Amino acid sequence: MEIISGSCRFGLWFVRVWWSGNLVWNVTFSHQPLGGPAPPEVVKFLAGHSTDLSPLRSAAATPGSxxxxxxxxxxSIPYGSTATYGEIARRAGSSPRMAGLAMKRNPTPLLIPCHRVVSQNGIGGFTPDVEIKKMLIDLEQKRKSYN
DNA sequence: TAAACTGTCCCGC
DNA sequence: GCGGGACAGTTTA
Known part of the structure; x- marks a missing residue:
């Protein structure tokens, strides 16, 4: 299947997506847009019009990765909620340090909502910019409070 | 407040 | 191929 690359705006950033059908291979943040369409589910999610990215599958979440x-x-973290690195690590039978590393290496942020994973006494980190993480958490909590 | 712990990746040899 | 360091955190003393 042909892989499509596209982007859509999110605040001061562009979200660049490489995808084919409902399978997403890669998501990155950049100040430079990419010619082409982003998946409609992602566009709606970033606009706060949708809370559900589940029609899309992340290539990174397939067993064996x-x-x-x-x-x-x-x-499994619900929309508008957060969990700590420690909680995720405990449930996955791993260590907090590993949870942080897994988030950093996450090739498909948004689809795997690493922005919902925060540090015990702070927001934790985010690549390339923690500002994006704050915006995503803010978007979800505002959208959630409308319901 | 500092140090130990954790597991994987990456780079240099 | 192997060893050491880096890394988006947490816990304990």
Whole structure:
């Protein structure tokens, strides 16, 4: 299947997505847009019009990928909620340090909602910019409070 | 407040 | 191929 690359705006950033059908291979954040469409589910999610990215599948969450057991726990965090690195690690039978590393290496942020994983006494980190993480958490909590 | 712990990746040899 | 260091955190003393 042909892989499509596209982007859509999110605040001061562009979310760049490489995808084919309902399978997403890669998501990155950049100040430079990418010519092409992003998946409609992602566009709606970033606009706050949708809370559900489940029609899309992340290539990184498929069993056998290095951190799939950690990503599975991250995927179970509901929209508008957060969990700590320690909680995720405990549920996945791993260590907090590993949970942080798995989030850093996450090739598909948004789909695997690593922005919902925060540190015990702070927001934790985010690549390339923790500002994006704050915006995503803020978006979800505002959208959630409408319901 | 500092140090130990954790598991994987990456780079240099 | 192997060893050491880095890394988006937590816990304990």
């Amino acid at each position: 290095p951190y799939s057991h950690i990503y599975r726990e991250v995927l």
